[in-house]
Amino acid sequence: MKRRPIEAIGTGTARCLDCRLRHLTLFADLEPGDFNLINLPIDEIDCEAGSVLYSAGGEATAIFTIRVGLVKLVQYLPDGTQRIVRLLGPGATAGLEVIVNQPYGHSAIALQPSSLCRIPRPVIERLCRETPRLQGQLMRRWHAALHEADGRLTELSTGKALQRLARLLLHLAQADGTAVLFSREDLGAMLGISREHASRAVAELRRHRAISEISMNRFRCDIARLEAIGIEDC
Amino acid sequence: MKRRPIEAIGTGTARCLDCRLRHLTLFADLEPGDFNLINLPIDEIDCEAGSVLYSAGGEATAIFTIRVGLVKLVQYLPDGTQRIVRLLGPGATAGLEVIVNQPYGHSAIALQPSSLCRIPRPVIERLCRETPRLQGQLMRRWHAALHEADGRLTELSTGKALQRLARLLLHLAQADGTAVLFSREDLGAMLGISREHASRAVAELRRHRAISEISMNRFRCDIARLEAIGIEDC
DNA sequence: CGGCTTCTTGAAGATATTCAAACCCAGTGG
DNA sequence: CCACTGGGTTTGAATATCTTCAAGAAGCCG
Numbered sequence: 024m025k026r027r028p029i030e031a032i033g034t035g036t037a038r039c040l041d042c043r044l045r046h047l048t049l050f051a052d053l054e055p056g057d058f059n060l061i062n063l064p065i066d067e068i069d070c071e072a073g074s075v076l077y078s079a080g081g082e083a084t085a086i087f088t089i090r091v092g093l094v095k096l097v098q099y100l101p102d103g104t105q106r107i108v109r110l111l112g113p114g115a116t117a118g119l120e121v122i123v124n125q126p127y128g129h130s131a132i133a134l135q136p137s138s139l140c141r142i143p144r145p146v147i148e149r150l151c152r153e154t155p156r157l158q159g160q161l162m163r164r165w166h167a168a169l170h171e172a173d174g175r176l177t178e179l180s181t182g183k184a185l186q187r188l189a190r191l192l193l194h195l196a197q198a199d200g201t202a203v204l205f206s207r208e209d210l211g212a213m214l215g216i217s218r219e220h221a222s223r224a225v226a227e228l229r230r231h232r233a234i235s236e237i238s239m240n241r242f243r244c245d246i247a248r249l250e251a252i253g254i255e256d257c
Numbered sequence: 258m259k260r261r262p263i264e265a266i267g268t269g270t271a272r273c274l275d276c277r278l279r280h281l282t283l284f285a286d287l288e289p290g291d292f293n294l295i296n297l298p299i300d301e302i303d304c305e306a307g308s309v310l311y312s313a314g315g316e317a318t319a320i321f322t323i324r325v326g327l328v329k330l331v332q333y334l335p336d337g338t339q340r341i342v343r344l345l346g347p348g349a350t351a352g353l354e355v356i357v358n359q360p361y362g363h364s365a366i367a368l369q370p371s372s373l374c375r376i377p378r379p380v381i382e383r384l385c386r387e388t389p390r391l392q393g394q395l396m397r398r399w400h401a402a403l404h405e406a407d408g409r410l411t412e413l414s415t416g417k418a419l420q421r422l423a424r425l426l427l428h429l430a431q432a433d434g435t436a437v438l439f440s441r442e443d444l445g446a447m448l449g450i451s452r453e454h455a456s457r458a459v460a461e462l463r464r465h466r467a468i469s470e471i472s473m474n475r476f477r478c479d480i481a482r483l484e485a486i487g488i489e490d491c
Numbered sequence: 492c493g494g495c496t497t498c499t500t501g502a503a504g505a506t507a508t509t510c511a512a513a514c515c516c517a518g519t520g521g
Numbered sequence: 522c523c524a525c526t527g528g529g530t531t532t533g534a535a536t537a538t539c540t541t542c543a544a545g546a547a548g549c550c551g
Contacts, residue, residue: 098407098410098411099411100411100412100415100416101488102488102489104415104416106410106411106414106415108407108410108411109407119400119403120400122396122400123396123397123400125400128403128404128407129407151392158385158392161396162356162357162395162399163357165353165396165399165400165403166353166354166356166357166359166399168403169353169362169399169402169403169406170362172403172406172407172410173332173342173343173362173363173406175410176332176340176342176406176409176410176414177332177333177334177340177342178334180340180410180414180449181334181338181340181449182334182338183537183538183539184538184539206497206498207497207498207499208497215414215415216539216540217539217540217541218497218498219498219499219500219539219540219541219542220538220539220540222497222498222499222500223499223500223539226499226500239548254335254336255336417505417506417507418506418507440529440530441529441530441531442529450507450508451507451508451509452529452530453507453508453509453510453530453531453532454506454507454508456530456531456532457507457531457532460531460532
């Protein structure tokens, strides 16, 4: 995992200002002058699949904005089993705990090669204090995280494995009708089932012709069939 | 469900100021002057078990602080099955969606006779705008809600039914070692199992002498045994 | 080409659901 | 007072669903 600083103190604010993705991010509502409040460099990080951004229980020193890729937030049970609690895609924010002075509540691990911005805690704290224009986005991000958490519980932890997988695919499906899956281990950890059963469920959806594999872990989805299976399995 | 207004416009602020529970609530950090910003009456509501505070999808017109009792937040799946997403006890806040201008994401229903304060949306909006002292508590409440949501997923939706029930009881247990359960239907909706299986799980915990019923749905908990069962069932 | 990991599949056993019937208890009305 | 009723609970038995263990297949990398 390599870090490449994108700005030196006091000079690099233009990079945030010019960011093509800014309208998706935490900084969407900031005004040009607000960027002068950024008094520490914001690193832009590229990492490969499997990289650990931070670990559960560790002191929260920074908040992350995902630019490209996919990041999982994982919690572990005493017996060692893991559960994937949330998936974060481009524009999403990891590490909101920073704001309430709490240690990280999850481990954040990249599922795909990803690129992110690392915003040090003092920057967030200062922005919170000195501009009113961050609050709205923060609230929206808390709400989005909570909404996804609740959705995960009702949609991905309720019903039979086949239904859950169908619903997950509907979440993951892009506009073009394709979805990228990940390892069966992670699939299991998302749906609360064993890796073997995850494998069987994928095979069964294929048999139902609800999905078909285009390339390694890339699937074309038949949305209508997935929806049918998601509601009442056949 | 009867409503009893506790203050008229512009006069009732003393009630919030004097509230014995205020240190637990959203208004914990407000200073005396801030209460003058409250320009609409805050109703104090008493309701019986089963009362609906608001319904999923409805316009969010108010935020609620639970004073006494227990409230469930429920989501429904297209097929009609319900899932209890969160439990809210004294001091907790329901309806945070108000702040991001979103419709209610759940239905809020009292599980026990409860008493709550209903804070109209305009009051929250004005306080957000005109005092910086609400933000901190709001963030903390978002965080608490998210933390509970995540915990519910890892602890109450993972593993076998007996383990989940044991973990739930550990959450519900008071300082005196007793816990109040609710209907088997609701238990099932919390743990993601059928009511019949919930019933069997309760019976089995009793056979293990991990709990014993004191009175109708009031149990004495053997914390050590519950913890043992919660980790690896025997 | 090994050697490694991950995925897939089979089969046995564990766990949960469903349906049905019995039960308990509180409230009602004869 | 007691039988009756209706809701929730408990229990049993048959079935469906998932886990676990084990072995084979497929992909990846040196």
